[in-house]
Amino acid sequence: MRVSEELVKLDGCPVCASQSAVPVGSVPDSLAAELNRNRPSKSDALIELENHVVRCRNCGLKYLNPRPSDALLEKLYDGWYRRGYSHNIASSDGDRIRETEFERHHLRFIERASPPGRTLLDVGTGTGIFPAVARRSGWKAQGIDFSSAAVSRAEAAGRPGVSRAKLSDIVERGEKFDVVTMFDYLEHTTTPMRDIADASLCLKPDGLLAVRVPNTAGLQSQIMGLGWVGVFSLHLSYFDEQSLRRAMAFCGFEPVFRYRGNYQSLAKLLRDKYAWTKEKLRQRRLTAEMTNGSIAREEPHEPSPRVVAFAKGTLLEFVDHAGGWIGKGNQLYMIWRNRDVH
Numbered sequence: 001m002r003v004s005e006e007l008v009k010l011d012g013c014p015v016c017a018s019q020s021a022v023p024v025g026s027v028p029d030s031l032a033a034e035l036n037r038n039r040p041s042k043s044d045a046l047i048e049l050e051n052h053v054v055r056c057r058n059c060g061l062k063y064l065n066p067r068p069s070d071a072l073l074e075k076l077y078d079g080w081y082r083r084g085y086s087h088n089i090a091s092s093d094g095d096r097i098r099e100t101e102f103e104r105h106h107l108r109f110i111e112r113a114s115p116p117g118r119t120l121l122d123v124g125t126g127t128g129i130f131p132a133v134a135r136r137s138g139w140k141a142q143g144i145d146f147s148s149a150a151v152s153r154a155e156a157a158g159r160p161g162v163s164r165a166k167l168s169d170i171v172e173r174g175e176k177f178d179v180v181t182m183f184d185y186l187e188h189t190t191t192p193m194r195d196i197a198d199a200s201l202c203l204k205p206d207g208l209l210a211v212r213v214p215n216t217a218g219l220q221s222q223i224m225g226l227g228w229v230g231v232f233s234l235h236l237s238y239f240d241e242q243s244l245r246r247a248m249a250f251c252g253f254e255p256v257f258r259y260r261g262n263y264q265s266l267a268k269l270l271r272d273k274y275a276w277t278k279e280k281l282r283q284r285r286l287t288a289e290m291t292n293g294s295i296a297r298e299e300p301h302e303p304s305p306r307v308v309a310f311a312k313g314t315l316l317e318f319v320d321h322a323g324g325w326i327g328k329g330n331q332l333y334m335i336w337r338n339r340d341v342h
Contacts, residue, residue, distance in 0.1 A: 006049075007067065015056070018058035021056050052066065053238070081150050095157075099132075102129060102133045116206045119178045121177045122142070122183070125150075126145060127150055127153040127159065171198045180202055192247065210334075211244070215260060241258075251338075
């Protein structure tokens, strides 16, 4: 049911369809705020959005209700890839970090699980980083995404094999793969159960489905509640291991691997933070020299919002890292095999 031009009221839980849910709370959307700060012109319309989170009484899944409409989701994705992405990911060398993460962890986990072959479909591929990493290791890999802005970025980055499509399009074409991956995807889709079922139809006998979702049972999420970084308008569903297992079991999948730890060492985290801070100070020094001809002695002043945000973000990363040590990291990664496909 549509409650406005930009919001849709769900009749039931996206996983179990139960109509019984309890409110968890509401929080202003951090993505909308970010896009508003980085909009090209001050005359551009602001995006006003509040996220309302509820919890299903039956399966325990947390989800947005109402959620953004398809039209608003397209607008948010377009804004993210054209504005938010460049400010938060690409400009901080995030693509390189994700490449390393995919190569050292995601792909290695899949290869250890003994897939039947080396054909791979990455669903919700974004800018196509994971298929590119897999191809370098000898996989025949392709990726699909429903965001035209994401596909455009993949093409601009020279990453082939990325197309704008839905998983249902792949099913209709009758294509089959040894591995289907959904990294940071299920929380984004408006139809998680249909997509899990479609993934099963795309798998060859003994094929694997690799899934990673933000972990609502992680230490950082438990401490921050609705203020957790994972709660924003593009994340429509919020899984923990129990709700994910229920969704996968309903579609005939059984787990073969689970990981809830860290993706980088503490030393690497500290090195990256030091390098980032050093570079920002260098840029600030150059800006001051160009503006004033020399660096004037600055009077004491309140920390800027960006400094405060950086300090807060750094603290949260350390909390997440501590969670990873005890198996309660920010991400839940699991590999599944469909017991009904042989």
